[in-house]
Amino acid sequence: MNYIGRFAPSPSGLLHFGSLTAAIASYLDAKHHQGKWLIRIEDIDPPREMPGASEAILKQLENFALLPDEAPVYQSHRLQVYQQQIDNWLKSGNAYPCNCTRKRLKTLKHIYNGACKNAQLPTEGNAIRFCNTTSKVDFNDRIIGHVSLKRDHAEQDFIIKRKDGLIAYQLAVVLDDIAQNITHIVRGADLLDTTIWQQALYKALNAKYSPQYAHLPLAYAADGRKLSKQNGAKAISAEQNKQLTFHALQHLQQSPPDKLANWDVKAQLQWAIEHWDLTKIAR
Numbered sequence: 001m002n003y004i005g006r007f008a009p010s011p012s013g014l015l016h017f018g019s020l021t022a023a024i025a026s027y028l029d030a031k032h033h034q035g036k037w038l039i040r041i042e043d044i045d046p047p048r049e050m051p052g053a054s055e056a057i058l059k060q061l062e063n064f065a066l067l068p069d070e071a072p073v074y075q076s077h078r079l080q081v082y083q084q085q086i087d088n089w090l091k092s093g094n095a096y097p098c099n100c101t102r103k104r105l106k107t108l109k110h111i112y113n114g115a116c117k118n119a120q121l122p123t124e125g126n127a128i129r130f131c132n133t134t135s136k137v138d139f140n141d142r143i144i145g146h147v148s149l150k151r152d153h154a155e156q157d158f159i160i161k162r163k164d165g166l167i168a169y170q171l172a173v174v175l176d177d178i179a180q181n182i183t184h185i186v187r188g189a190d191l192l193d194t195t196i197w198q199q200a201l202y203k204a205l206n207a208k209y210s211p212q213y214a215h216l217p218l219a220y221a222a223d224g225r226k227l228s229k230q231n232g233a234k235a236i237s238a239e240q241n242k243q244l245t246f247h248a249l250q251h252l253q254q255s256p257p258d259k260l261a262n263w264d265v266k267a268q269l270q271w272a273i274e275h276w277d278l279t280k281i282a283r
Helices: 017-032 052-065 073-091 102-109 169-179 190-203 238-251 258-262 265-277
Strands: 004-007 038-040 095-098 127-130 138-141 145-148 159-161 183-189 212-214
Touching: 004 017, 004 183, 017 038, 017 169, 017 183, 017 212, 017 238, 017 265, 038 052, 038 073, 052 238, 073 095, 073 127, 073 159, 073 169, 102 265, 138 190, 159 169, 169 190, 183 190, 190 212, 238 258, 238 265, 258 265
Parallel strands: 004 038, 183 212
Antiparallel strands: 095 127, 127 159, 138 145
């Protein structure tokens, strides 16, 4: 099987150091294995999107010599594909409407209990949940090793379309990864506990295989908060591309030699491709 990896940013803001590290790690893992590296823009949440962010993100990646092997895919161009799958599952009984509020879910400690499964609710104005029949609660991660999740989390029926009509991340990402033949996914550890749901979708979609996952340690600010767009993390700049690339390699524990800090980003990436070792990254 030929390696195909991807980086899938959301245009809710510009790339910061944490997202740059994930982009570099996914790029290096693909290139070290003589594979393809793709970019997907996950633009299916318009209320949260920053105007012009999609184009700006692609420019940021270009400034760090992170160029995809194919033209970027935009999730906003695939809404009909997602909706068709939801409609199919609603007809077959593999999905159903849910009108549970956030307040109600909070009382359940955000572990959905199937309250709406047999309620015969209208689809209009309600969220849509996937009938999760998985009994699988664990998987193997290329960095962390064996991951076992709580059964009540793993087995709950999760949302595939939000109450506001927007497609949920879980469904879109799996349909896209299947369509792009993604074999390996390298991403932040904040997405670790959703992996089991995505594997359930691969099974329900009769996919030929489920990708291999590697979840990276997150980057944190000096005050201890995770670097994120929501936390106002500073956007990466082209003027600091050499310094930030070097720091990303250090964060990924690749032991770059000090001299590398003065090399241009293409040269740094080439060194890192040749010396890439996923086993160095802390679990």
